[in-house]
Amino acid sequence: MDEWQVLQVDSDSDESKQWQKVQVLSVFQTCTLESGQENWLVSPPIPLPPELPLGALLPLRIRVSFLMHACNYTRYSLDECKNYIQLYAGYFPPGTNSTNASSLDAVNFIQDIQLRSPGAPDSVDVVYNVTAARAQGSVTDQIRIALRDPGSCTQGLFVSVAYFICMPIQGVLVSFPKSFPSSSPVQGSCISGSHPSNPPLQRVCSFDGSWSPQNGRCVCKPGYKRTATGCVETSPCESYPCFNGGTCLEENGGFRCECSVGFVGQTCENANGPCFRNPCLYGQCSQSGMDGYSCYCQDGWMGTNCDQEDHCFGQECSGNGYCLNKQNTYSCQCQLGFIGRNCQDRVCDLATCYNGGSCIPDSDAPDGYKCQCTEDFEGLQCLDRIQRCTYTVSVKTSRAVGAGTDERVDVTLGVQKFGKLKRAQFEVQGNFESGNLDTVTKTLPLCGSLRQIEIHLRQEKINYVNNWKLRQVTVTVDDNIIRKIYVCYFNTWFRPGDYKNRACSLL
Structure with a gap:
């Protein structure tokens, strides 16, 4: 845990003497602020340490963080927004109403805080020294921190405050770390017409969107989409606006559709041409030329308009022939050497040639084969002995x-x-x-x-x-x-x- 360190450079001092860490306070509030308003964010009273001696130095380290600056976005014009807020701190008399801007004249202006610009940090650290210059007695004065928004359109602020007691000794050099812990949160209040946002702001929009406090999310303007880091520009063709196979082309900040053959309209939504009437009963129509078309039939259908049943679909004739479509049926034209409705039989497996004769497929023979007889026999089945x-x-x-x-x-x-x-x-x-x-x-x-x-x-x-x-x-x-x-x-x-x-x- 980082702490503020006090380095004593006085030669007569004891280095063991350190400043005492008294308290670390934090103030947090998110407000929805509009341009052209005089808005204030005031912390509750911060009591001074009761042991603070007269003349002691009380350094306050104030960190102001901002979630988003609306001037970076398109919600307001640059002429409407200021690019800074003002930090005030000082004593507040007892009974001061923190929600009344007229009572803030008791605080001291510290400095202007420039709001975030591209590449700049999201927070600013300010050191403000308060000197205990009051008389001895009971401590009744309080310190308050105030932020004045002259119309910067800032939509979220985070204020952290911490202080130490520096004893009134000579030759003190104070060094502050880059960060410090926060504890004992103290809730601030929104005044002058501003109101707490609910839910608190959690995300930062890019310059092409605006934050919506009502639903706690970034709302992008047309032509942009929301991502984890903000709004990014989208292509008008990214949503595929062209129907029926049309091609989207970016043009003059918008898009134009080049329609496929047979379709017209801004997004190719209207059919036109010979395929408009769906001439292919069981198939897909494809236009060719101005008036022509072709049908790509579904399985099991054939014909110019895919309106005839294909009886040969799925019938391969056992791989030994080719199929012929007929009225309500089919037939197989078998290769030489095969017979049967589906060409499933070898003709010589069914043939009988006697006396050593061999079967030879013959498409001209009545049974699709003939017997080649030995030299001593003849006849269809080689049953007749030859006389010489x-x-x-x-x-x-x-x-x-x-x-x-x-x-x-x-x-x-x-x-x-x-x-x-x-x-x-x-x-x-x-x-x-x-x-x-x-x-x-x-x-x-x-x-x-x-x-x-x-x-x-x-x-x-x-x-x-x-x-x-x-x-x-x-x-x-x-x-x-x-x-x-x-x-x-x-x-x-x-x-x-x-x-x-x-x-x-x-x-």
Whole structure:
């Protein structure tokens, strides 16, 4: 706890002699004061110490603190407010009415106290010396502290008073600390039309607000908001005044809204454009251009205006196909190798191929697959064993093509089996010398009712060798001679499977 210290510098004095701390008093009051008034704040009587000897020095340390100065705010103009208050102190005769300003002429003016300005402290310390100059006897005089407000609009004051007794000795140097304790509070009083504020002032407004003693809080003017430290300026766009996706722009101390497409008005509050009538039944409308719009449908809906139920919503066809919307239902278009309403089955898992045959997915097959049989079986499920027949073809020409020249005669067999005509083709190759037979034997998995045998000759070779013609063709099937043989002429090279544009005649 800091105390006032008395340092004796007299060489004949005893340093152990100290001033006596008699009492520490405090005066506290908050008043609501208006500009243009003559307001006073007067402390109650402060009794002098009864042991104060004649000629003793009584230093008073007075601290004046102020919570706020209304001149810093917009409530009053600077011409209406004074920037100071006046401090008075002195003896008051017994019976002086502290609430009567006319009785304050007994106090002495001490000094003007400049009120707070930006960067200045919130309190002022003043030292005032009172000298006990009265006669010996009972102590009846009292000391009072008074503050006069000539119209400074100060809204809160805090007055603290402390004193010590300094004995009348020579060579005394007094040093005061920067702070001192307060005890024994003494309540002051407001006079001259001012009144106590309730609740007491607790907060200081910035220059963009004013204090409201009625509700004990800072009231900010338009365009400012209240924070823990006072009123701070706000952006007109901070409250997001533009509706429906509009963009707020600060302009000339206010704001302007740039509206999204399809909205008008000062704050974009009015709808306009093709989306105004909500054409999207189950979706969100988005305007495009001046008159166009697009609908973004909710899940489960489709169509230009989101008015058609999407039966494919949530249906992925097992990941093996794609969904097709139909009237009140859907269907799955399966990938090759999958079947079922939702393409959930592998076609070859359901297929049966016998005798070592393997399943091959085939979109053209009735069941979506076919069986690839081994060389000894055939049929849809490889149930039919293949029969093999031996074909022997002998060819004899009227003259030789040329010594050492290999020539070819194409033979096509057509066999009727199971109601279908099947063909097999092979070659008879040799020099075809006059009078000689060139023979080839083929064993083929082609048995059944032999329908036709064709010998294919290339026309350009016949023209090249004059008078070249087939002299004899003999065909046997499993040692059975076939009598009915056709000779066919082609204008171009014969290609397997090419049975058109040919001229055939019975040999």
